Amino acid sequence: MYLTAVVxxxxxxxxxxxxxxxxxxTHAVEALEEAFARYGLPDIVNTDQGSQFxxxxxxxxxxxxxxxxSMDGKGAWRDNxxxxxxxxxxxxxEVYLKAYESVNHARRCMGxxxxxxxxxxxxxxxxDQTLSASDRYSPLSSK
Numbered sequence: 019m020y021l022t023a024v025v026x027x028x029x030x031x032x033x034x035x036x037x038x039x040x041x042x043x044t045h046a047v048e049a050l051e052e053a054f055a056r057y058g059l060p061d062i063v064n065t066d067q068g069s070q071f072x073x074x075x076x077x078x079x080x081x082x083x084x085x086x087x088s089m090d091g092k093g094a095w096r097d098n099x100x101x102x103x104x105x106x107x108x109x110x111x112e113v114y115l116k117a118y119e120s121v122n123h124a125r126r127c128m129g130x131x132x133x134x135x136x137x138x139x140x141x142x143x144x145x146d147q148t149l150s151a152s153d154r155y156s157p158l159s160s161k
Contacts (some may be wrong), residue, residue: 021108021123022070022131024053025101026060028143031149032104032132033057038124050079052124062086062132066098067101 022045023035034052036045050063063080065071067089075134090098112131118124140146 019118020045020119021128022049023101023104024049025104027064027100030100030104030143030148031136035128036130037121037128041068043069043070043075046070046073046076047064047079047121051077054083054141059083059085064088064090064098066090067092104135106141111135111139 020038021035021039022038024032024033026033033056034049036049040043048091063085065076065087070076071089077087108128108131112127116127135149137150138148140148
């Protein structure tokens with residue numbers, strides 16, 4: 019299974035995500051469009067060079083909206099260190115601790131973990147505050 023997530027660098031909040039059994043651009047585009055709809059357009063989208071992000075459907079979804087697209091160097095995890103830290107948290111606090119029974123079970127558990135990550139989990143970069151307490155990012159509908 020594959021997890022695609024849209025992470026805001028400033029707040030570290032996971033804005034949208036998809037769990038799928040294939041690594042297709044469709045899932046990345048869906049997550050991206052959900053984040054855009056809920057939070058508005060950013061100035062720039064940064065990704066690694068995974069096939070789902072270099073696909074025409076994904077690059078078109080970004081560039082057609084006037085958003086700049088930046089891609090990390092190949093194998094350069096330091097270019098996207100904030101997202102790599104999110105992946106580490108997800109792996110060690112969720113994925114490695116569970117044996118998912120099905121794709122739907124994985125989706126449900128991942129949604130629950132991301133809610134915990136965004137709302138209740140303390141973050142050392144925020145002096146152990148939660149992302150919600152730091153109040154750096156909110157959906158467009160609540161503005």
